[in-house]
Amino acid sequence: MIISQKKSQEELLSFLKGSQKIAITGCSLCASTCKVGGEEEILELKAWLEEEGKEVTGYKVLDPACNLLKTTKDLKKMKEELKDADAILSVACGDGTQTVAKAVKLPVYPGVDTMFIGEIERVGQYEESCRACGECELGWTGSICPITRCAKGLVNGPCGGAKDKKCEVNKENECAWIMIYEKMKELGQLDKLMEVREPKNYQKSNNPRKINLREANKEAVEA
Template sequence: MIISEKKPFEELLECLEDSKKVVITGCSLCATTCKVGGEEEVLKMKAKLEENGKKVLGYKILDPACNFLKTKRDLKSLRSELKETDAVLSLSCGDGTQTVAKLVDIPVYPGNNTMFIGEVERIGKYSEACRACGNCQLGWTGGICPITKCAKGLLNGPCGGAKDGKCEVNPENDCAWILIYNRLKELGQLDNLEKLREPRDYQVNSHPGKINLRNK
């Protein structure tokens, strides 16, 4: 899941300083789960903007915001509002915000900060799980990601700086490679650590990335 958190309201007002009329979009998936872009949050934002002198012409919870063709279709219900509005405030992740921006000819401002791909431990508590590196290593590390969990992204064991099982970069985090070792020991797969791994190939994760399944 893409984890996002709200931007400070003052920052939004600054973006919308020259916009008197606003349309708000949310997202039915990740942003809704993170409590930053569902209908409840959109309605609260609507009320808050109106309290600060903005006229909210309409809103739409996109399903989901990052689906280009679906969003294009969903925005048709706001056709008249989008012709009249000065700006769109997008309460989704950065991907959803960019999708909306491609489909309208007015400014689109992000209402959230996109933080990471992560796990929902419980509502309101999230932890980073994946950096979308383009070459998943989980098959030999016991399902623990060394790219994400290790602050240095090391692929051939720990750096040697861990103390009491904690990372030297951030002592609040467990050392990823100690976690990996213990997990592989539980699985009877410690021999996975005997193979020397190639350095990370950053070419497989060049930006912006594109995948076209029609060509495969």
């Protein structure tokens, strides 16, 4: 899940300084689950903007905001609301906000900060779990990511700086490699940790990346 958190009211007002009529868009998936971009949060945002003297022309929770074709279609249903608007405030993740911007000819401003790909520990508590590195390492680490969980991104064991099983970079975090060792020991797979790994190939995470399944399927059929 893409984890986001609300921007400060001061920053939002700085974005909207030259705009009086605002439309708001959210997202039914990640942003709603994170309690930043669902209908409840949008209505709270609407009330606050109106208190600040802004006019909210309309709002919509997109389903989801990151689907360009569906977002374009959904925003067409807001034709009148967008016609009167000076700007759109998006409380979807950065991807959803960029998708909205592609579908309209209005300035689109982010209402949230996109933090990381992570898991929900419980409502309101999230933990980063994946950096989308392009070459997943979980198959030999007991499904504990050394790229994300290790502050140094090490792939050949610990740095040696851990104390009381805590990371020397951030003492609030468990040492990823101690976690990996204990998990692999529990699974009876410690032998997998004896192989020396090649340095991480970050070419696979060069930005921006694209995946075209249609082309891949076409090439597979032709082969």
